[in-house]
Amino acid sequence: MRATIKSSDCVSSEISGEHFIYEHTFFFVKEGTTKCYDGNKMHTFKSGDFGLIRKNRLSKYSKEKNSQAKTTFIILDEMFLKKFQERYASGIVAFRSNETFMHIPKNELLTNFIRSLIPYYNSAGKIDETFADLKREELLLILLKLKPELSGLFFDYGIPDKINLEAFMNKNFMFNVNIERFAYLTGRSLSAFKRDFKIIFNETPNRWLIKKRLKEAYFLIEKKNKKPSDIYLDLGFETLSHFSTAFKKQFSISPATLLNRKERI
CATH class of the missing domain: 1.10.10.60 (Homeodomain-like)
Incomplete structure (x- = not known):
């Protein structure tokens, strides 16, 4: 089973990659700078930044040369989101942004949440699934409190529409x-x-x-x-x-x- 909360700590002369984003993913840049390209424009996330990556999108990313990159990733998969929506009977607010990468404004609730994860990490930088769902629920409650319109993104389970x-x-x-x-x-x-x-x-x-x-x-x-x-x-x-x-x-x-x-x- 893929870890839903993972801390990625790595040192490299250059780290780059390319991905299809399978699930919505929240992340926190603990150290370093990451540049993300979505096929349209470049997005830059620096140490202390919070961000959200939209599912069913393509992305390229690169991290600064000769720098230490530390990032926490939290995957908000569809099965988890459906259970959350059912449990909390969350309503849906229209979500109008089409961005692949979204900056989430810095907030004390999010800062404290990231700090609260530290005791749960194992030696591989992952959090056991027993605790991961509880911490993901906490994160989602915070995000929806800060930005209610994210419900229109998280609780939309449709597949991509036919496009040009x-x-x-x-x-x-x-x-x-x-x-x-x-x-x-x-x-x-x-x-x-x-x-x-x-x-x-x-x-x-x-x-x-x-x-x-x-x-x-x-x-x-x-x-x-x-x-x-x-x-x-x-x-x-x-x-x-x-x-x-x-x-x-x-x-x-x-x-x-x-x-x-x-x-x-």
Whole structure:
């Protein structure tokens, strides 16, 4: 079972990642600075900040180089939220924000809540599920007291609506998630996604994604003088060697050679 309350303490020269957000997640930055990208804009969370990540969204994140990153994550999964709503008969207030990452204003109740978690952590930085549900209920009561409109977010159990596939893919092509996930996020079955994709782009999703990412890579190297090692992860490639091979196959020149050619001009 995945821990629902976890403290992540790590030291690294650079920590970055990419995720599909499965469940609403509350977090507290104990130390360091984290930058989060949602496909539209960058959000910065610093030491002492509280935040909320919306489920069914895509995200990229990075943490400052040569810094110690310490963050507490609390997952508010759908099963827990349904039990909470039933127990407390919580009403629903309309929630109008479309942000993936939300800053929660600093508050003494939240500060004291985070402090109250300390005695419950085990050596792995997790809290036993016996206590985790009680502490999550406490957190949710605090959040709804501070921002009643969050009920419209937490207690909405619907799946993503069908949206404009072309606009979504042109905005999110750099996220390294599978085709099934893209289909889900656009409100389609896998078969419907592939059918609509072929109609719109006249190409299969996998081939289109590779070509789109490589085209962006060529632009960044040729026009922005970006190093291949600095961009391949951001463009959705898992390894530099895979990126370089695909790039050379597409353009008959390696990304390193293109960069060196630009630097000599």
